[in-house]
Amino acid sequence: MMDLFIGLVTGALFGAALYCAGVACPAKMRKTLRLEDNEIFKIMLFALGLSSALLYVFNLVGILEWSHLSVKTMHLGVIVGGLIFGVGFGMVGSCPGTAAAALGTNIYKQAIVIILGGIAGALAFSLMYGSIANTGIFDMLNYGKLTLFYISYDFPSILDISYVGLLVMGLLLMAAGWFIPCKKEV
Amino acid sequence: MIKNSHSWLFKAVFLGLVFAVSVLVIKPVGVSTQFSMIGGMIHNAVDSSIITEDTTNKHGYSSSNAYYDKSGGSLAKSIKNPLNFAMVFLLAIPLGGFMAWFMDPQKKKKAQEEEQRCAGVIRSFYEKYYIREFLGGFIFLFGARLADGCTSGHMMSGIMQGSISGFVFAACAFLTAIPVALAFKKLGWGV
Numbered sequence: 305m306m307d308l309f310i311g312l313v314t315g316a317l318f319g320a321a322l323y324c325a326g327v328a329c330p331a332k333m334r335k336t337l338r339l340e341d342n343e344i345f346k347i348m349l350f351a352l353g354l355s356s357a358l359l360y361v362f363n364l365v366g367i368l369e370w371s372h373l374s375v376k377t378m379h380l381g382v383i384v385g386g387l388i389f390g391v392g393f394g395m396v397g398s399c400p401g402t403a404a405a406a407l408g409t410n411i412y413k414q415a416i417v418i419i420l421g422g423i424a425g426a427l428a429f430s431l432m433y434g435s436i437a438n439t440g441i442f443d444m445l446n447y448g449k450l451t452l453f454y455i456s457y458d459f460p461s462i463l464d465i466s467y468v469g470l471l472v473m474g475l476l477l478m479a480a481g482w483f484i485p486c487k488k489e490v
Numbered sequence: 491m492i493k494n495s496h497s498w499l500f501k502a503v504f505l506g507l508v509f510a511v512s513v514l515v516i517k518p519v520g521v522s523t524q525f526s527m528i529g530g531m532i533h534n535a536v537d538s539s540i541i542t543e544d545t546t547n548k549h550g551y552s553s554s555n556a557y558y559d560k561s562g563g564s565l566a567k568s569i570k571n572p573l574n575f576a577m578v579f580l581l582a583i584p585l586g587g588f589m590a591w592f593m594d595p596q597k598k599k600k601a602q603e604e605e606q607r608c609a610g611v612i613r614s615f616y617e618k619y620y621i622r623e624f625l626g627g628f629i630f631l632f633g634a635r636l637a638d639g640c641t642s643g644h645m646m647s648g649i650m651q652g653s654i655s656g657f658v659f660a661a662c663a664f665l666t667a668i669p670v671a672l673a674f675k676k677l678g679w680g681v
Contacts, residue, residue, distance in 0.1 A: 388632060
């Protein structure tokens with residue numbers, strides 16, 4: 305029950321944050337992807353950097369449960385899936401989370417169609433999964449749940465550096481977000 | 491037009507806090523798995539024989555579909571019991587989007603801009619029936635399932651934890667997204 309409540313609160317905060325960041329608007333997102341407007345890039349780089357730096361802080365003060373971390377497996381599917389994802393992302397200027405956030409706004413009609421397309425795409429994948437898996441795509445270039453820094457005994461890491469690596473990476477990302485000149489159509 | 495202000499910073503801090511707090515209280519944000527759950531629920535409604543209870547499987551269910559049966563029937567269980575954290579999280583997103591939109595002092599201006607944009611587009615069959623939206627949604631979700639995550643799960647949650655798959659996914663996604671977005675404008679298929 306507690307899980308559901310946490311889901312409600314974090315989901316609502318996530319939706320509100322996506323709307324505020326401007327990513328719930330597909331037209332703005334498409335402008336960003338055409339490199340005409342870079343406010344979203346600034347926001348995303350800074351937000352990512354801040355969250356990495358916060359993970360370092362949470363770990364430092366001892367409130368971070370390592371079991372909450374979740375790293376996804378690296379395999380060829382990530383590359384091929386990422387390339388396919390980009391095609392849809394570039395076409396429509398939306399992704400699964402932002403389409404859900406857009407559902408609560410004035411562009412709900414577009415959002416409904418994007419989501420229906422998404423459900424159909426997910427179902428098509430489920431039906432084809434067996435034959436896709438048989439190609440061995442998930443075993444090729446499989447490096448497991450590899451991370452850059454050592455953040456948990458569950459995941460292999462490239463570097464021996466621990467959470468301080470996340471802090472440095474976070475600060476660099478925040479600096480990148482901060483210093484990129486804001487090119488915004490007004 | 492170049493505009494320099496720090497309004498973006500508040501937005502970035504808000505988003506960054508949400509990512510970090512999610513990990514603190516439960517787990518990193520992720521959205522695309524739930525689409526497979528919904529697709530699976532529809533599939534199960536059409537053919538209820540695909541998922542069966544099976545106490546020998548880790549999550550208590552097994553399926554004739556290899557994807558639902560994966561990881562000890564984890565998805566099969568979620569399809570049969572959809573009222574779980576992930577689904578509530580997904581359903582709460584539009585709620586939060588609505589609240590933020592409702593409180594946005596600029597919402598009227600934004601709605602007018604959107605109307606203007608749509609008015610500029612020839613209302614072709616393709617625009618009218620949101621063909622781009624449907625195909626785009628289909629393609630990005632298919633890709634996200636193949637990669638086992640989307641912008642939220644791979645790009646945001648992945649990169650913030652320094653995950654290699656997150657960096658690779660982001661690089662690959664932008665490698666196609668940017669040319670496709672540019673091509674759509676160039677070909678006159680909507681801005």
